[in-house]
Amino acid sequence: MKNQWEHAVGLFGLVLLMIGSYQGLFVAPPDRFMGDVMRIMYVHVPTAWVTLLVFTMVFFVSIAWLIRGTWRWDALQESGTEVGVVLGCLLLCQGSIWARPTWGVWWDWDPRLTTTAVLVLAFGAILALRTFIDDPKRRATLTAVASIVAYVDVPIVYFSVRWWRSLHQVQSSPNTVDGSMVTPLRINAFAMLFIAIWFIARRYRIARQRLAEEMKELEAA
Amino acid sequence: MKRNKLWAIGALFVSGSALAYIAVGDLGENLVYYWSPTEMVAAKQKAVGATIRLGGLVEPGSLVPTGHTLNFRVTDGTTTVPVTTQEVPPQMFREGIGVVVEGTVDGAGQFTSKRMMVKHDNEYRAPTDGSTPSNAAMFGTMDEG
Structure with a gap:
C-alpha cells in the first residue's frame, strides 16, 4: 500500500477516538448539573482545538507560499482550508446540540459563536475564491493573502470569551475539570489531531495531482 | 517572487x-452582549422599549412560578431587576445560576423576557452525594471578559 504513513496515522487516530469516546461515554462520570449532556465536550473541545490548529497551519503555509513560491505550500493551503472548514462546521453543530439542553437555545449571537461562524464563513469563501481563479499562480497568491487576513479571526475566537461578555463559558483548565474527565478529553484531542493530519495528507495528494494536470494543460496550450 | x-x-x-x-x-x-442590572438601571429611559439582553444571577429565593408565568429577580450583587416570563425555562434554570434574558423593560423597571438562556460556567464536576453548588462557582458564570 502506498502512502502508508498517513493511513497509519489516521488509523491510530480512529483507535484513539474509540478509546477516548468509550471512556468519555462509559467510564467518566456525568456532570453534576448537566448530566450526560456534557459528554459532548469530549468531541466538541478537541474539535475546537484542532480547528484552530488547522487554520494556524493554513496561516503559516500561506506565508510560506508568498515567500517561497513552492507549490507544496499552495496545495497545503487548499487541503488545510478544506479540512478546517469541515471541522468548523462540525464544531458549530456539536456546540448547537450541547447548547439547546444547557443554555436553552440552539444558537445566539454571542461573541464566541458569532466569531466562530465568521471564521467558518471566511475560510469557506476562500475555498469558493479558489474555484473562481483559473491561473494557478494568481489563485495561490490571492488565496494566501486572503487566508492571512482571515486568520486574524482565530485569536479573536480564542479570546472572545475573555475580552467580551458572552454566553459561552471561558476556557476550562485542569483545575475546573474533574481529573476523571481530563483523560478522555486528552485522548480525543490527539485522536482528532491525527485524523485531521490524515485528511489533510489525503487532500494534499489530490491537490498536487490537480496542480500537475493544470500545469500540463497550460504547457500544452 | x-x-x-x-x-x-x-x-x-x-x-x-x-x-x-x-x-x-x-x-x-x-x-455588549448583555447589560448588567446596574447598567440597565443606570441607562434609565435609554433601555426602555427596545429589545435588550440582561445578564445576572437568578437571586436565590426570588423564584415564584404562578400558573404559566414565572417571576424572579436578576441580580449582579448591587442592583436587582424583577423579571417576568411566560417562556418555558431551560432545564438548567434554577436559583443562583447565571442567566441571560432577552426582552424589554418598562418604565417601572419590570423586565419581560421572551427568550431565556442559562449560562454555564467552565466547571465540569462529578456529582457527589448531597453536594450543593458553591456560590463562588455560580458567580464564576458571570465573569466579565
Missing part, C-alpha cells in the same frame, strides 16, 4: 492591525 513578499507583508500588516484594533480598541464598550 518579490511582489509576493510585498503581498505577505501587506496581508500580515492588515491582519495584525485589525487584531490590535479589536484587542486594545474600545470595541467592547460599544458591543
Whole structure:
C-alpha cells in the first residue's frame, strides 16, 4: 500500500477516538448539573482545538507560499482550508446540540459563536475564491493573502470569551475539570489531531495531482 | 517572487492591525452582549422599549412560578431587576445560576423576557452525594471578559 504513513496515522487516530469516546461515554462520570449532556465536550473541545490548529497551519503555509513560491505550500493551503472548514462546521453543530439542553437555545449571537461562524464563513469563501481563479499562480497568491487576513479571526475566537461578555463559558483548565474527565478529553484531542493530519495528507495528494494536470494543460496550450 | 513578499507583508500588516484594533480598541464598550442590572438601571429611559439582553444571577429565593408565568429577580450583587416570563425555562434554570434574558423593560423597571438562556460556567464536576453548588462557582458564570 502506498502512502502508508498517513493511513497509519489516521488509523491510530480512529483507535484513539474509540478509546477516548468509550471512556468519555462509559467510564467518566456525568456532570453534576448537566448530566450526560456534557459528554459532548469530549468531541466538541478537541474539535475546537484542532480547528484552530488547522487554520494556524493554513496561516503559516500561506506565508510560506508568498515567500517561497513552492507549490507544496499552495496545495497545503487548499487541503488545510478544506479540512478546517469541515471541522468548523462540525464544531458549530456539536456546540448547537450541547447548547439547546444547557443554555436553552440552539444558537445566539454571542461573541464566541458569532466569531466562530465568521471564521467558518471566511475560510469557506476562500475555498469558493479558489474555484473562481483559473491561473494557478494568481489563485495561490490571492488565496494566501486572503487566508492571512482571515486568520486574524482565530485569536479573536480564542479570546472572545475573555475580552467580551458572552454566553459561552471561558476556557476550562485542569483545575475546573474533574481529573476523571481530563483523560478522555486528552485522548480525543490527539485522536482528532491525527485524523485531521490524515485528511489533510489525503487532500494534499489530490491537490498536487490537480496542480500537475493544470500545469500540463497550460504547457500544452 | 518579490511582489509576493510585498503581498505577505501587506496581508500580515492588515491582519495584525485589525487584531490590535479589536484587542486594545474600545470595541467592547460599544458591543455588549448583555447589560448588567446596574447598567440597565443606570441607562434609565435609554433601555426602555427596545429589545435588550440582561445578564445576572437568578437571586436565590426570588423564584415564584404562578400558573404559566414565572417571576424572579436578576441580580449582579448591587442592583436587582424583577423579571417576568411566560417562556418555558431551560432545564438548567434554577436559583443562583447565571442567566441571560432577552426582552424589554418598562418604565417601572419590570423586565419581560421572551427568550431565556442559562449560562454555564467552565466547571465540569462529578456529582457527589448531597453536594450543593458553591456560590463562588455560580458567580464564576458571570465573569466579565
